[in-house]
Amino acid sequence: DAGITQSPRHKVTETGTPVTLRCHQTENHRYMYWYRQDPGHGLRLIHYSYGVKDTDKGEVSDGYSVSRSKTEDFLLTLESATSSQTSVYFCAIREDNHNEKLFFGSGTQLSVL
Amino acid sequence: EDQVTQSPEALRLQEGESSSLNCSYTVSGLRGLFWYRQDPGKGPEFLFTLYSAGEEKEKERLKATLTKKESFLHITAPKPEDSATYLCAVQVSGGYNKLIFGAGTRLAVHP
Numbered sequence: 001d002a003g004i005t006q007s008p009r010h011k012v013t014e015t016g017t018p019v020t021l022r023c024h025q026t027e028n029h030r031y032m033y034w035y036r037q038d039p040g041h042g043l044r045l046i047h048y049s050y051g052v053k054d055t056d057k058g059e060v061s062d063g064y065s066v067s068r069s070k071t072e073d074f075l076l077t078l079e080s081a082t083s084s085q086t087s088v089y090f091c092a093i094r095e096d097n098h099n100e101k102l103f104f105g106s107g108t109q110l111s112v113l
Numbered sequence: 114e115d116q117v118t119q120s121p122e123a124l125r126l127q128e129g130e131s132s133s134l135n136c137s138y139t140v141s142g143l144r145g146l147f148w149y150r151q152d153p154g155k156g157p158e159f160l161f162t163l164y165s166a167g168e169e170k171e172k173e174r175l176k177a178t179l180t181k182k183e184s185f186l187h188i189t190a191p192k193p194e195d196s197a198t199y200l201c202a203v204q205v206s207g208g209y210n211k212l213i214f215g216a217g218t219r220l221a222v223h224p
Binding site: 041 | 144145147154155157158159162202212213216217
């Protein structure tokens with residue numbers, strides 16, 4: 001494994017509640033990513049980070065925020081969860097070169113009721 | 114609009130029955146094409162990167178090829194352990210060298 005841990009692995013929450021997902025890496029890589037995966041869709045990028053406190057939006061960032069206060073941790077927050085955010089969330093890292101090869105965590109299954 | 118389409122959505126093979134998965138793309142500037150394998154309940158696992166038309170990569174029973182419009186993942190004499198979802202992703206020029214993923218092909222290989 002590439003040294004990526006996502007927590008929790010499963011979560012059920014109610015509409016309107018805040019939710020934070022955590023991604024922890026032991027590889028000391030600069031680049032970290034949050035994707036969501038839904039049936040019939042490819043993985044879609046939510047936010048990414050290119051260093052501590054350096055983050056930017058992906059293609060489906062509305063309703064999500066992120067924070068990276070340490071190299072090893074990248075947090076994804078749903079400020080007020082909605083049913084449309086029910087999905088599987090994957091964190092990914094990549095090596096600090098120009099190769100876009102990603103290493104993924106095992107995912108968090110989030111259900112918003 | 115940049116787009117990646119994989120076909121078929123699902124494929125059922127008998128053990129030993131060779132076949133190919135397709136990934137077609139329409140993008141403004143291709144920087145690379147990636148194949149990943151995803152097992153149920155797990156994250157995608159990197160298989161190959163292809164950068165230019167005519168390039169080929171092989172790993173065990175898998176061979177990936179690339180043309181200017183599509184990529185194929187050829188599976189020769191598959192075994193049940195090859196059952197998985199195979200994802201294609203295209204890296205395009207952009208502010209963050211973004212990846213566009215296809216929806217995947219679910220492969221089931223039966224003994």
